[in-house]
Amino acid sequence: MNKDNSIVAIYPSHTAAEAAVKELQQSGFDMKKLSIVGRDYHTDEHVTGYYNAGDRMKYWGGVGAFWGWIWGCFFGSAFFFIPGIGPLLVAGPLVVWIVGALESAVVVGGLSAIGGGLVSLGIPKDSILKYETALKTDKFVVVAHGSADEISHAKDILSDTDAETLEQHHGAHQELAAVSR
Numbered sequence: 001m002n003k004d005n006s007i008v009a010i011y012p013s014h015t016a017a018e019a020a021v022k023e024l025q026q027s028g029f030d031m032k033k034l035s036i037v038g039r040d041y042h043t044d045e046h047v048t049g050y051y052n053a054g055d056r057m058k059y060w061g062g063v064g065a066f067w068g069w070i071w072g073c074f075f076g077s078a079f080f081f082i083p084g085i086g087p088l089l090v091a092g093p094l095v096v097w098i099v100g101a102l103e104s105a106v107v108v109g110g111l112s113a114i115g116g117g118l119v120s121l122g123i124p125k126d127s128i129l130k131y132e133t134a135l136k137t138d139k140f141v142v143v144a145h146g147s148a149d150e151i152s153h154a155k156d157i158l159s160d161t162d163a164e165t166l167e168q169h170h171g172a173h174q175e176l177a178a179v180s181r
Helices: 014-026 064-073 094-103 113-119 125-136 148-158
Strands: 005-011 034-038 049-053 056-060 077-082 086-091 140-145 165-170 173-177
Touching (some): 005 125, 014 034, 014 148, 034 094, 034 125, 077 094, 077 113, 086 094, 094 113, 113 125, 125 140, 125 165, 140 148, 148 165
Antiparallel strands (some): 005 140, 034 140, 049 056, 077 086, 165 173
């Protein structure tokens, strides 16, 4: 699995992130190479939670339908409480990279566990800080990784979505493509 090529998009809401993920899914992008991170504590209910049921994550709360659909599409899911960011729901292979970063003590230099997972993809620290800031402000981060061709395809799809920013990373070398909305 090539983790050195990635594209990261920031979305202002779960509906915008969901629309982007659906576009990638419909275009044939491999869902096992896609991750999403977001906070969801905006709920009209007092109890919000999740649990595993067999091989599926179950979730209830204000946007339970969104997270329920996400858990069904993505490979791997987790709930993390990240100091300074708060409660985060993560779906996709980024879960494994976050856990790996925690286990190997990669989380250094002021980065959170999310940052440690993104470092594993070759994403530079200045970009990671931007993504962590977006999460703190209740935005959603979608991360696709794969071969150069796969990421080029994902970039073409995501360029036509409501992403606030869209950045392509190539390990040590990165190409930034800001999307203005």
